[in-house]
Amino acid sequence: MRRIMAGGKWRVNVKQMPEKLKTEAMCTTGRGTPYGLAAVPVIKVSSRTDLYRRWPDLIDVDAGTIATGESTIEKKGWELFNLYIEVASGRKKTWAQHWGISNGIAIFHPGSCT
Numbered sequence: 001m002r003r004i005m006a007g008g009k010w011r012v013n014v015k016q017m018p019e020k021l022k023t024e025a026m027c028t029t030g031r032g033t034p035y036g037l038a039a040v041p042v043i044k045v046s047s048r049t050d051l052y053r054r055w056p057d058l059i060d061v062d063a064g065t066i067a068t069g070e071s072t073i074e075k076k077g078w079e080l081f082n083l084y085i086e087v088a089s090g091r092k093k094t095w096a097q098h099w100g101i102s103n104g105i106a107i108f109h110p111g112s113c114t
Contacts, residue, residue, distance in 0.1 A: 063076055
């Protein structure tokens with residue numbers, strides 16, 4: 001699997017990914033954009049606890065607890081890993097799946113680059 005840097009974040013080159021691993025994506029947010037994809041489940045990870053508390057029915061994981069000291073990187077990592085397995089296996093739905101939220105993919109964004 002090959003990772004590429006885009007927008008300051010590492011991205012996975014999906015074309016080189018084995019078919020059985022093309023099952024889901026993770027999206028981090030500090031603003032809470034209700035993002036989802038129809039093709040694959042999207043696990044929504046909030047970087048701020050207050051955002052998670054405001055929208056517990058849109059955000060799947062509160063990673064803000066690492067900053068507040070309520071959790072560790074290792075504990076949150078295991079939580080994400082276990083959720084990833086549950087969603088990939090179909091045993092659990094993300095909030096985006098639950099609400100039927102899906103966005104189109106814009107390969108060439110028509111707006112300004114940020």
